[in-house]
Amino acid sequence: MSTTVLDENKIDKMDVNIGIPKEQRKKIADGLSKVLADTYMLYLKTHNYHWNVTGAHFHSLHEQFEEQYTELAEAVDEIAERIRSLGYRSPGSFLEFKELTSIEEDTDHSIKGMEMVRQLALDNEAVLRTARQVVPVCDDAGDEATLDLLTQRLNVHSKTAWMLRSHLE
Numbered sequence: 001m002s003t004t005v006l007d008e009n010k011i012d013k014m015d016v017n018i019g020i021p022k023e024q025r026k027k028i029a030d031g032l033s034k035v036l037a038d039t040y041m042l043y044l045k046t047h048n049y050h051w052n053v054t055g056a057h058f059h060s061l062h063e064q065f066e067e068q069y070t071e072l073a074e075a076v077d078e079i080a081e082r083i084r085s086l087g088y089r090s091p092g093s094f095l096e097f098k099e100l101t102s103i104e105e106d107t108d109h110s111i112k113g114m115e116m117v118r119q120l121a122l123d124n125e126a127v128l129r130t131a132r133q134v135v136p137v138c139d140d141a142g143d144e145a146t147l148d149l150l151t152q153r154l155n156v157h158s159k160t161a162w163m164l165r166s167h168l169e
Helices: 022-052 058-085 094-100 113-141 144-167
Strands: none
Touching: 022 058, 022 094, 022 113, 022 144, 058 113, 058 144, 113 144
């Protein structure tokens, strides 16, 4: 019995044919890359705040931030995999994320708990704005899978922003 060994250098990349034209898939992937970058930066900031929160609300904020960064870690993976399923490379380096994100890194080591809450509320709203920009592109392309993903993200970030703002009232 003969075994055929494939030479991977000679195999052409398979075309993606999922019923969405390449140009539209590219626009969607580009938009999702920005959502991914915002989500990753929000994850990083939330994790930082989880580690460094102090003060009267330490315990509740520490736990709330952990719930949020855990959810964000899963979201990062889902968004990146959706970009890949559209046939494009997902950004995956800090440099790429920094270039694509609308979220500012926090380097203030003296930030207090309620200011962390305020920053995270604003950042969740920023992710919402970025995600909303991709919705019409997905709608035009008939990309229900990405619309579903974005709808889930819109729900999560809306609720998270509301919960964070509630601390500040």
